[in-house]
Amino acid sequence: MNRFGRFLLPAIVVIVVSASDVNVNLLHAQEGKIVPYVPTPQEVVDRMLELAEVKKGDVVYDLGSGDGRIVVTAAKKYGVKAIGFEIDPQRIKESHENIKKAGVENLVEIRQQDIRNVDLSQASVLTMYLLPEVNLMIRPNIWKQMKPGSRVVSRDFDMGDWKALKTEHIKDGSSWEHTLYLWHVEAAKK
Numbered sequence: 001m002n003r004f005g006r007f008l009l010p011a012i013v014v015i016v017v018s019a020s021d022v023n024v025n026l027l028h029a030q031e032g033k034i035v036p037y038v039p040t041p042q043e044v045v046d047r048m049l050e051l052a053e054v055k056k057g058d059v060v061y062d063l064g065s066g067d068g069r070i071v072v073t074a075a076k077k078y079g080v081k082a083i084g085f086e087i088d089p090q091r092i093k094e095s096h097e098n099i100k101k102a103g104v105e106n107l108v109e110i111r112q113q114d115i116r117n118v119d120l121s122q123a124s125v126l127t128m129y130l131l132p133e134v135n136l137m138i139r140p141n142i143w144k145q146m147k148p149g150s151r152v153v154s155r156d157f158d159m160g161d162w163k164a165l166k167t168e169h170i171k172d173g174s175s176w177e178h179t180l181y182l183w184h185v186e187a188a189k190k
Helices: 002-032 040-052 067-078 089-103 130-146
Strands: 059-063 081-086 108-112 125-128 151-155 165-171 177-184
Touching: 040 067, 040 125, 040 151, 040 165, 040 177, 059 067, 067 081, 067 089, 067 108, 081 089, 089 108, 125 130
Parallel strands: 059 081, 059 125, 081 108, 125 151
Antiparallel strands: 151 177, 165 177
């Protein structure tokens, strides 16, 4: 393959993949989903929970919990109660399989619920990998419902003008860089 072809082929692949992502996003919007499913790499899950300083007695909520890996890890590694909120029946099925496989049925629960309507008042830790506009959509619920001292960790997307207490960059196993944001609820309310 000549030099021009070596550069053109990857560009064509990127365009085709980008076009397919648009179709996937349109499909999700048509199914009532506001966020597409993109699994969080395990090393990023681990760092999100470390950043939140999860400890005994915490209750971890994960909005858009997908296959349940964050809530399963929280229960298995920290022994805390963890609740995932997911709308996709296939992801819920995978979550239940992962919960059973990890042996954390007594600590983890998955609720089929729209993340825009979740009562956050019992969560002391909230994790999420949503979209910027969805973060802003649920921000008032975080503000009104979560108790002072609660921690919020978001992967890759901030909360607009809420200044993060801490921002971290982490590379996953495929060298993709992720940005993690941490807020403490009382600090965000100032």
